[in-house]
Amino acid sequence: MKEIPALEHPVAAAADLGMGSPSGNAPSVTKRLSYIKERFIEVLLFLAAFSSVAITVGIVGTLLYESASFFAYVSLKEFLTGTLWTPLFASPRFGILPLITGTLVTTVVALVVALPIGTVVAIYLSEFAPSSVREIVKPALELLSAVPTVVYGYFALQFMSPLLQKLFPGLPTFNMLSAGVVMGIMIIPYVSSLSEDAMRAVPMSLREGAYAMGANRIITALKVVYPAALSGIVASYILAISRAIGETMIVAIAAGMQPNLTLDPREPAATITAFIVQVSLGDLPHGSIGYQSIFAAGVTLFIMTLIFNILGYILRKRFREVY
Amino acid sequence: MSASLEIGIASLTQMTISDQHAQPQVSSEVAEAGQKTVGSPKIKAEVEGLNFFYGKLQALKNINMGFNANQVTAIIGPSGCGKSTLLRCFNRIHDLYPETRYEGKIILQPSGINLIGPETDPLEMRMRMSMVFQKPNAFPKSVFDNVAFGLRLRGVAGKELKDQVEQSLRSAALWDEVKDRLRESAYTLSGGQQQRLCIARALATEPEILLFDEPTSALDPIATAKIENLIFDLKREVTVVIVTHNMQQAARVSDFTAFMYLGELIELAPTKVMFENPAIKLTEEYITGHFG
Amino acid sequence: MSDFKRIIAKRKRQDFIFNIVGIMCTLVGIVTLGALLTDLLMDGLTRLNWTFLTSFPSRFAARAGILSSWVGTLLIMLVTALTAVPLGVSAGIYLEEYARKNWVTNLIEINIANLAGVPSIIYGLMALGLLVYQFKLGQSVLTGGLTLAFLILPIVIVATREALRTIPQGIREAAYALGSSKWQVVRHHLLPYSLGGTMTGIIIALSRAIGETAPLITIGALTFIAFLPPLPVTTQPPFLSIEWLWSPFSVLPIQMFNWVSRPDQDFVVNAAGAGLVLIVVTLLLNAIAILIRYRVRKRIKW
Numbered sequence: 001m002k003e004i005p006a007l008e009h010p011v012a013a014a015a016d017l018g019m020g021s022p023s024g025n026a027p028s029v030t031k032r033l034s035y036i037k038e039r040f041i042e043v044l045l046f047l048a049a050f051s052s053v054a055i056t057v058g059i060v061g062t063l064l065y066e067s068a069s070f071f072a073y074v075s076l077k078e079f080l081t082g083t084l085w086t087p088l089f090a091s092p093r094f095g096i097l098p099l100i101t102g103t104l105v106t107t108v109v110a111l112v113v114a115l116p117i118g119t120v121v122a123i124y125l126s127e128f129a130p131s132s133v134r135e136i137v138k139p140a141l142e143l144l145s146a147v148p149t150v151v152y153g154y155f156a157l158q159f160m161s162p163l164l165q166k167l168f169p170g171l172p173t174f175n176m177l178s179a180g181v182v183m184g185i186m187i188i189p190y191v192s193s194l195s196e197d198a199m200r201a202v203p204m205s206l207r208e209g210a211y212a213m214g215a216n217r218i219i220t221a222l223k224v225v226y227p228a229a230l231s232g233i234v235a236s237y238i239l240a241i242s243r244a245i246g247e248t249m250i251v252a253i254a255a256g257m258q259p260n261l262t263l264d265p266r267e268p269a270a271t272i273t274a275f276i277v278q279v280s281l282g283d284l285p286h287g288s289i290g291y292q293s294i295f296a297a298g299v300t301l302f303i304m305t306l307i308f309n310i311l312g313y314i315l316r317k318r319f320r321e322v323y
Numbered sequence: 324m325s326a327s328l329e330i331g332i333a334s335l336t337q338m339t340i341s342d343q344h345a346q347p348q349v350s351s352e353v354a355e356a357g358q359k360t361v362g363s364p365k366i367k368a369e370v371e372g373l374n375f376f377y378g379k380l381q382a383l384k385n386i387n388m389g390f391n392a393n394q395v396t397a398i399i400g401p402s403g404c405g406k407s408t409l410l411r412c413f414n415r416i417h418d419l420y421p422e423t424r425y426e427g428k429i430i431l432q433p434s435g436i437n438l439i440g441p442e443t444d445p446l447e448m449r450m451r452m453s454m455v456f457q458k459p460n461a462f463p464k465s466v467f468d469n470v471a472f473g474l475r476l477r478g479v480a481g482k483e484l485k486d487q488v489e490q491s492l493r494s495a496a497l498w499d500e501v502k503d504r505l506r507e508s509a510y511t512l513s514g515g516q517q518q519r520l521c522i523a524r525a526l527a528t529e530p531e532i533l534l535f536d537e538p539t540s541a542l543d544p545i546a547t548a549k550i551e552n553l554i555f556d557l558k559r560e561v562t563v564v565i566v567t568h569n570m571q572q573a574a575r576v577s578d579f580t581a582f583m584y585l586g587e588l589i590e591l592a593p594t595k596v597m598f599e600n601p602a603i604k605l606t607e608e609y610i611t612g613h614f615g
Numbered sequence: 616m617s618d619f620k621r622i623i624a625k626r627k628r629q630d631f632i633f634n635i636v637g638i639m640c641t642l643v644g645i646v647t648l649g650a651l652l653t654d655l656l657m658d659g660l661t662r663l664n665w666t667f668l669t670s671f672p673s674r675f676a677a678r679a680g681i682l683s684s685w686v687g688t689l690l691i692m693l694v695t696a697l698t699a700v701p702l703g704v705s706a707g708i709y710l711e712e713y714a715r716k717n718w719v720t721n722l723i724e725i726n727i728a729n730l731a732g733v734p735s736i737i738y739g740l741m742a743l744g745l746l747v748y749q750f751k752l753g754q755s756v757l758t759g760g761l762t763l764a765f766l767i768l769p770i771v772i773v774a775t776r777e778a779l780r781t782i783p784q785g786i787r788e789a790a791y792a793l794g795s796s797k798w799q800v801v802r803h804h805l806l807p808y809s810l811g812g813t814m815t816g817i818i819i820a821l822s823r824a825i826g827e828t829a830p831l832i833t834i835g836a837l838t839f840i841a842f843l844p845p846l847p848v849t850t851q852p853p854f855l856s857i858e859w860l861w862s863p864f865s866v867l868p869i870q871m872f873n874w875v876s877r878p879d880q881d882f883v884v885n886a887a888g889a890g891l892v893l894i895v896v897t898l899l900l901n902a903i904a905i906l907i908r909y910r911v912r913k914r915i916k917w
Binding site for chain 2 (some may be wrong): 205
């Protein structure tokens with residue numbers, strides 16, 4: 001315990017009182033100094049905390065500033081209703097719809113995989129598995145979300161695609177299905193971990209109430225624990241959606257990069273994120289319309305994830321149950 | 324306070340040492356009182372040589388006692404004496420947790436089934452018992468669905484379900500207060516109402532024994548009084564066991580009282596006898612507030 | 616009575632079936648992780664040798680290596696850690712120990728929650744518009760490091776706060792009772808006691824940053840780079856140089872991405888090799904984090 005030096009400055013805590021010190025002694029210089037030092041540190045710490053706000057301002061500002069130039073050139077109507085996205089062609093077209101459908105299709109495929117599996121895993125770990133199993137399985141599953149997404153992209157292209165081609169003959173090498181499925185598996189731990197936390201936070205007394213009525217495990221889990229933990233579970237779903245929309249490398253590698261207005265997951269298509277990557281890989285001059293188009297795409301992506309973040313916030317408020 | 328506590332503990336250590344292997348003092352009036360009661364002198368459950376362990380810790384030591392049908396038996400004793408542990412043996416709630424172990428028997432009459440026997444299914448026992456817990460633990464569902472929960476588990480549906488829910492809410496003296504808000508979340512009810520909802524939920528499945536685990540410890544005096552009246556009335560329909568650390572409550576609602584200490588049953592007697600003339604000094608000291 | 620038996624049998628069957636379904640679903644994740652590792656090992660293990668680690672990328676798959684990209688990753692991580700750790704830990708301390716309940720604090724808290732949900736590629740766009748072109752930092756190691764630092768800042772802040780929150784109030788009161796000032800309490804008590812939890816969070820955040828590809832592609836990291844940044848140590852006084860901060864760079868995940876998108880199967884093998892290195896590093900970091908978390912939990916019992 002070398003922390004004892006605190007005793008050397010026994011007045012420091014009282015320094016907030018400043019001049020009006022009841023001791024009546026002349027204002028000590030050390031007292032003033034330590035007060036100034038304390039204030040200085042607090043200001044520094046505040047600035048660090050406030051830097052996060054600066055980052056947000058930077059994000060929103062940059063997106064708005066750069067896409068403002070874009071929308072000075074492209075009408076909002078064309079952007080939102082056009083069905084062709086060819087900003088780098090000689091005669092460019094700027095309809096974002098193909099990128100949005102690409103994003104939605106891969107997201108939906110990922111969610112179809114991640115939400116049911118993640119929920120079942122959460123229920124299994126929280127209500128069925130012995131604690132020894134849970135202690136091992138939970139960190140193991142969390143490793144799934146630690147694997148770099150570019151590695152998942154490789155896996156989707158080199159492993160999942162050939163595998164799915166056996167199930168669906170004629171499936172092209174690049175397709176949204178493989179990318180979506182792998183993305184879904186990557187998202188499982190987001191759903192299962194958070195949902196399990198939420199379910200384990202449900203007080204034991206509720207479970208005992210259900211078991212005392214003669215309920216079995218699955219009924220207790222589905223009819224009592226799941227609804228009681230709904231706020232946390234919904235939050236995990238929203239997080240999963242938000243992750244899937246913003247995921248980049250898997251789709252950039254495995255879904256193909258051509259904008260393609262389709263709802264068929266077996267086709268290749270570009271997502272908003274994949275388009276940004278594709279443009280960034282080339283060498284676009286700063287200030288060109290192609291350069292600006294990635295910011296317009298970025299704004300769209302940002303708004304989509306923002307909507308889900310806000311939705312998650314509202315749902316969490318509405319479903320908040322008091323035990 | 325602390326002085327009397329020490330005296331209490333001192334005398335108690337003597338007591339437990341000397342009485343370690345003695346049978347608990349069961350008043351001879353127990354059986355007689357049972358027979359005097361008009362209508363139902365029957366025994367509903369008999370506990371024989373019950374030991375219970377949490378891992379290596381023995382929480383119940385050689386409990387032997389009977390519970391009369393259609394009467395209220397109160398179990399009192401200081402915190403940690405094992406009274407809730409004993410109660411929770413009846414619906415095998417302990418089975419939910421790892422490393423718990425029963426020894427001995429709890430024979431349920433008239434079926435003669437040993438409800439803690441390894442051959443007995445905990446699920447079946449929980450279907451035949453009901454329990455009301457310390458804190459109201461209404462499910463995050465509507466008032467109606469809370470009461471219907473156990474019935475649905477048993478396959479009841481339709482009009483029958485509705486009628487039985489209403490019947491249970493009436494028995495729990497809650498119907499008039501909630502009949503217009505059956506579809507609202509149970510959490511909109513007050514604490515006392517929620518606890519009566521839990522009683523209605525427990526009654527709905529027509530249990531053989533209704534177990535109360537300190538049902539009023541989280542409630543205000545008015546809500547407590549309502550629930551005590553309810554418990555008193557309920558014995559016409561069902562056998563009641565109530566664990567409480569409130570001796571006045573035991574005196575008010577029960578026909579028989581059992582006093583437990585450190586996992587042992589010290590004394591079992593008709594409530595009147597127990598509170599006016601306990602046979603054992605330790606009981607008297609507890610009842611008169613010298614410790615616990 | 617037989618009614619009971621029938622219902623009970625049905626309930627038990629339900630539980631049994633769900634148990635199987637639960638195990639299968641859990642296995643989906645575990646099996647995928649296994650398949651992914653095996654797939655990488657089978658494809659990439661042959662490429663993993665000293666030459667691969669010490670060669671620059673090349674037009675010829677067999678000669679190409681990951682030297683410039685792992686050096687780039689290392690330098691980027693240095694900048695990221697040096698930025699995100701002091702900033703994030705300070706912010707966490709402020710929010711947990713200093714902040715009053717007012718609208719500014721509220722704003723910061725909501726903002727951090729929101730930042731955590733912003734896709735990583737958006738950070739890349741911000742860095743491209745702001746750092747690269749407005750602040751003229753160029754497509755440099757500095758820009759890349761800062762971008763990833765911003766990206767993981769919310770993780771570091773949240774981890775710091777959670778670690779601080781586990782310290783019982785009694786410790787603070789005891790320190791104040793000895794006459795410590797607020798900063799002394801933080802410096803001498805709270806920081807050392809929360810170190811384990813904070814470290815875990817920092818390591819996990821860095822392991823995430825190592826795998827990040829998209830934001831660095833967006834700011835214009837190169838995919839083919841056949842030289843190393845200037846050394847941070849020089850022969851002339853003052854013997855330290857920050858020239859490397861302004862150097863162009865590539866990182867491991869970008870190198871892997873570059874190789875995996877080529878049609879030539881030989882390069883795909885290279886991609887698997889780079890992927891192996893990447894995954895070993897991230898899994899190692901995560902294992903360290905789990906170990907620290909485990910030891911902290913065992914050591915400290917409040």
